[in-house]
Amino acid sequence: MEHYNMNLTLKVWRQKNKDDRGQFETYQVKNISSEMSFLEMFDVLNEELIREGRDPITFDHDCREGICGACSMYIDGRPHGPWEANTTCQLHMRAYKDGDTIVVEPWRAKAFPVIKDLMVDRSAFDRIIQAGGYISVNTGNAVDANAMPIEKDKADLAFANAACIGCGACVASCKNSSAMLFLSAKVSHLALLPQGDPERKDRALNMVAQLDKEGFGGCTNTGACEAVCPKEISISNIARLNSEYLRAGLTVDK
């Protein structure tokens, strides 16, 4: 792989706190190596800002290996930037060339208020899980792990949905700011497994109710969420969620 250096123009959303109106600011960054990650490029810029006595840019990040779901930059109109099935922290600078201008914004959704600059509050996702995104089994109650064989295909599909990292890219990409892909991934993960069966009706109803309460929009099947999901969660989960929800609504007996 050939490496090269580049100079770039960054237009970054700056917002002091949730009450501030916010605005774009323009920065020039020089000698960025194509081997750097996108966030390392921000590290370089921040070090420079600190040395110049200016306020560095605040953004969420932690594991920097694409699994914790903390990073959340809206890059040139797309969550997590131009690469497919990717998180911001795994985007590398070889995606860009010398002279490029890059626009970076936070996730924008009513249910994800901005805390500062590119950092938003995603605690709504935790509250959606609290509404039923679990199997009620107290520690110590479990039977032998192999007592219940589970069809491999179903287990694999449950895993594919459980791979959601809760980053919120689906919400950020959606014109309605809908969280249906996130929610449907969790409902599908648990509904596909026999362990999740006893609670599946309440789960679907309660989690959807919480979703509405948090102020996320409705789903109009545009498919933007699936296109940007770093873990390639399938939009067919939303259909599964709808059928779970309908079935629960028609048959729930309380």
Add this chain to the structure above:
Amino acid sequence: MLNSKIPAGPLDNKWTDYKGHCKLVNPANKRHIEIIIVGTGLAGASAAAALGELGYKVKTFCFQDSPRRAHSIAAQGGINAAKNYQNDGDSTFRLFYDTVKGGDYRAREGNVHRLAEVSANIIDQCVAQGVPFAREYGGLLSNRSFGGTQVQRTFYAAGQTGQQLLIGAYQAQERQIALGNVTQYSRHEMLDIVKIDGKARGIIARNLVTGELERHFGHAVLLCTGGYGNVFYLSTNAMGSNVTAAWKAHVKGAFFGNPCYTQIHPTCIPVSGDHQSKLTLMSESLRNDGRIWVPKKQGDSRKASEIPEDERDYYLERRYPAFGNLVPRDVASRAAKERCDAGYGVGTSKQAVYLDYADAIDRYGKIECRKLGINNPDADTIRKQGMAVVKAKYGNLFDMYEKITGENPYEIPMRIYPAVHYTMGGLWVDYELMTTVPGLYCLGEANFSDHGANRLGASALMQGLADGYFVIPYTIGNYLADDIRTKPIPTTDPAFEAAEKEVRERIETLMKIKGKQTVESFHKRLGKIMWDKCGMARNEKGLQEAIVEIQQLRKEFWSDVRIPGDIKEMNPELDKANRVADFIELGELMCKDALNRRESCGGHFREESQTEEGEAMRDDENFQYVAAWEFKAVSNWELHKEELKFEVAKPTQRSYK
């Protein structure tokens, strides 16, 4: 004076016996008892769920924006359990034995046996929660091998086992939040322990969004805050992983056990330049099928594909025929370093070795062709079939490698090099997981207890969940049973006030320095000292130099660090400064501990103590003890020794040949 409180009696009865006799707290009293848990990774989240289920009032704290992001999530390979589902000779005893041996006879027998005993319950519990482990076509659970063992006892979920286990524990914790038993405080950092009458009674936490300091009372405090590998700046840890909570506890009286025991993981993506902010691990499970090699010729600059088979040195297979590429991590890391230091390294930096999948692709391809009834398949067909199998097993890891390096590992062998990964050292705890401060517990990677001087692969997840789900629910009751008459102490108590004042003044001092150098630049310099002089190989001279350099660095930090912004706002630079200040103090203690331990054991390799073949040489006569350090003042510690007794697993020179 150090009492490890290991129950008397035969090894395999100790835990059963303990559970049968420990004190209990009745349900009506549990409702009035408050427990603080700091950190929400596997240990913290599982403890929160289990204690919430029991009816205690629990408060959980994490610095991330959600408990689901704790760094346990990044564990890739798997979790061990002595289920013997594969009928290959596994048992509780073998898991115990492998772990004690793998830890180079520097762990406690009692703790490790308990860990092996509860390992099977963990898998049951996780499956019941809906953790989607890998399965075979018959619907039963699948296993694979990991380093340092000769059985298949590792349960896994592709290369995302940590993620799946953490989401399971997180969901169990969220369920307790919904039920009102647990209250969660995200984006909060613990900055001090509050002690009243010698007991831990609460914490001072900083709300990272507003910068406000908060006081929280608890009858007991659990630290589940992970390891301190970021003292090296570059490690496989998350950017936010830090030692602060454990360090504050240490300064307040909790002894620090074996701080020098660091695990350097053999298979990480090599450093690419000065901009590097962290290192990425490639799961140890890759060593199941991949073969590690370097050219036989020094300084060979040909491409891997141009080096013929007989000019390749599969050095692990050569040196350790019994375990081959599956030797434990410490052995594999040192062997890679040895080859690179001797001038056989590959890639532009020459600080890398190859991890090659060509043979595995060929082997799997042939098996698939047989399964599909393809007779006399051509090379392309074999390759295509083999690649599909490798993709199914390791696809996400290969994708990650390609994203970072821009190279396709299906075509070109991966370049790997050892990197700091895990810390076996941590707060000293007794059998009940209590530190030397009464009422202050430490669980998971943050404590020192179960892995000795080297942790085997797939054992960290096991220990975190063992501590949280199955150990602390019993041992904490034994302490709290005597505390049922203690009413919640108001946080207006002078002890809370004093602790908060101390924290506030330290933050103000940091902000007032207004020097020239960034926090990051100090962290990088500390990391370089640690890696060069307290890294994969250590010697007396280097360690003595490192101590002086770190002391100097500390002075410089406290007189010249520059922190932008204000206290009462979201200020990640300030958060980082607090953490780096603690890392600097820890770094000095690590070097001091490494200097004191004039033997090689596990991940701690003292150059003065090696066999003629360059293997680590223990000195059981003089160093068969846990070094537990008591903080006296800055740069001043007192060493306490806990002698280790081996009644069942008799120490031998570890051999994987």
